[in-house]
Amino acid sequence: MPGKTLVLAEHRAGKIKSISWEAIGFGQKLAERLNQELKVVLIGKAIGDLAEEVSRRCGQEVLTLVNDHCETYTPEAYCHILSQVAQQETPFLFLMGHTYQAIDFAPKLATRLGRGFIPNCVDCQIDADRVVFVRQVFNGKINLQVGLKGEPPYFVSLQQGAFNAYEVQSRQSPRVVNLTIPLPDEVLKRKVLEIFQAAQGKVDLSQAEIIIAGGRGLGSKEKFQLILDLAEALGAAVGASRPVTDGGWLPKEHQIGSSGQTVTPKLYIACGISGAIQHLVGMMNSSCIVAINKDPNAPIFSVADYGIVGDVFKVLPVLIELAKEIRK
Amino acid sequence: MKILVCLKQVPEKDSRYKIDDLATWIREDDLVFETNESDVYALEEALRLKEKLGGEVGVLSLGEERALKTIKSGLAMGADRAFHLSDPAFQGSDAFVVATAIARAISGQNFDIIFTGVQSEDMAFAQTGTILAQLLGWPHATIVMEVNVSEGGKKARVKRELESNLFEVVEISLPAVLTIQSGINQPRYATLKGIMQAKKKEIRRFSAQDLGLESSQLGKTGSMVDHQKMFFPEKKKKTVILEGTPEEAARTLMERLRKEAKVL
Structure with missing residues (x-):
């Protein structure tokens, strides 16, 4: 399959996101298998140095789209630029990390070009004349095999952590080519007024050695007390999945996952957490993971070292008593 | 302010699944269905806007007969009227086909804002709302955590959730599509009065033919991506x-x- 693979690399504060390196690494592997050329695409204002660094590190050509209006991301500008890039470069695949930014613009871009977008893929099978992707459906409990349809380019985003086995390989000296694509007024109507970090509060879970985390399975704010009790008995920090902070059982700053904190404790005990991918990406690199859940098919068990399939309300009180004994 | 909220009916969160013989869908016999979580937050946000600014809230669901339960619960929460897009030919459609059908169904209805949830808990495309915006030629904002309508209903100032605890505030013109993140509010429960009133509210039904959609534009054939098989x-x-x-x-x-x- 001759042709070209493009990878859009996302960056913030002068650094390429790790998920974009994963996409570049996988893109290299795929391009090699399909005998295709790979190019990395970067959009932004002052990105010359960053582009050289990317090209040096992966040994591929980097296409830069330098534009004063692109210091801050907007879906209109990105779609305008990337649809022209797609038309000029005629790639086979257009890859990116499955980030909040990809969620925001990729469906619009693909639709604008009359194409589909396969989001959040966790696996890919490459044969001589066929590429199929795998994505998770039904809250991570079922996988769906998705094939490419119609004419290229095919737009695909990759789940964080799913393709990190592909190392970025360097072969050559840097090559950076800038494309100038002017932005018409009609794509500049959106006003980005502010980007800010939510107040960090008092809870920094990144340094915690032990985290006891609770999820929807705890059922209510009152019953969530069991998590606090076990944490206290073990001298551990308290974490939560999204439904807990959405429901106001705990302040937002305890949330672990893609929109909250990323943690890597020695021990992570997940209680009543089913393990949506948004939660898993925030804790899957913990050294030892324990999952307690009544559903044996809950995706949390796919990352756990130890699992108890059972009722958290029966298991937690015993753990609390045992933890108190240990601490004595 | 005329607001439309798209609701999807999905299996309950703790469901245990079996895959059907063709491996293209799950077996539905033993499942219980509920309204997709972030869609419920979207409806609550729409009801709050209506209470503040006046106007009406419509709810729309695409799905078979069982989706009526989701539509009725939306009406019971306080929506004024409903659209039910139902046709066996919709089976197997991807987000593009669904968005196309929605765009057709609401044509000429002059909505100011369309709300969807960020993503569904079953297929998790996270793109029906964004595709809908593109088809309508409207701006959109995804993963929204706060909505303020300004300039007499001409603009919306919204707070979007980004990764790693970052947020963005953007201003876009209306009409627009906003995809709402769970946690933006605390959704209300339907009251008994609401449930009684819901029985009198209008539910307009649309088949594929009513929407002028042919079989080549629907289901697996009309989809932009090729869903081949499901497996554990x-x-x-x-x-x-x-x-x-x-x-x-x-x-x-x-x-x-x-x-x-x-x-x-």
Whole structure:
């Protein structure tokens, strides 16, 4: 399959996101298998140095789209630029990390070009004349095999952590080519007024050695007390999945996952957490993971070292008593 | 302010699944269905805007007969009227086909804002709302955590959730599509009065033919991506499942954490 693979690399504060390196690494592997050329695409204002660094590190050509209006991301500008890039470069695949930014613009871009977008893929099978992707459906409990349809380019985003086995390989000296694509007024109507970090509060879970985390399975704010009790008995920090902070059982700053904190404790005990991918990406690199859940098919068990399939309300009180004994 | 909220009916969160014989869908016989979580937050946000600014809230669901339960619960929460897009030919459609059908159904209805949830818990495309915006030629904002309508209903100022605890505030012109993130508010429960009133509210039904959609534009054929088969994932990590009563399992766990993993 001759042709070209493009990878859009996302960056913030002068650094390429790790998920974009994963996409570049996988893109290299795929391009090699399909005998295709790979190019990395970067959009932004002052990105010359960053582009050289990317090209040096992966040994591929980097296409830069330098534009004063692109210091801050907007879906209109990105779609305008990337649809022209797609038309000029005629790639086979257009890859990116499955980030909040990809969620925001990729469906619009693909639709604008009359194409589909396969989001959040966790696996890919490459044969001589066929590429199929795998994505998770039904809250991570079922996988769906998705094939490419119609004419290229095919737009695909990759789940964080799913393709990190592909190392970025360097072969050559840097090559950076800038494309100038002017932005018409009609794509500049959106006003980005502010980007800010939510107040960090008092809870920094990144340094915690032990985290006891609770999820929807705890059922209510009152019953969530069991998590606090076990944490206290073990001298551990308290974490939560999204439904807990959405429901106001705990302040937002305890949330672990893609929109909250990323943690890597020695021990992570997940209680009543089913393990949506948004939660898993925030804790899957913990050294030892324990999952307690009544559903044996809950995706949390796919990352756990130890699992108890059972009722958290029966298991937690015993753990609390045992933890108190240990601490004595 | 005329607001439309798209609601999707999905299996309950704790469902245990079986895959059907063709491996293209799940077996639905033993499942219980509910309204997709972030869609409920979207409806609550729409109702709050209506209470503040006046106007009306419509709800729309695409799905078979069982989706009526989701539509009726939306009407019971306080929506004024409903659209039910139902046709066997919709089976197997991707987000593009669904968005196309929605765009057709609401043509000429002059909505100011369309709300959807960020993503569905079953297929998790996270793109129906964004595609809909593109088809309508409207701006959109995804993963929205706060909505303020300004300039007499001409603009919306919205707070979007980004990754790693970052937020963005953007101003876009209306009409627009906003995809709402769970946690933006605390959704209300339907009252008995609401449930009674819902029975009198209008539900307009649309078949594929009513929407002027032909079979080539629907289902698997009309989809932009090729959904081939479903299968259960293989476990990547070897999980030691601790058996026994809760008491025994808890004791074994503590023992293993101390002596084997050495983390306690």
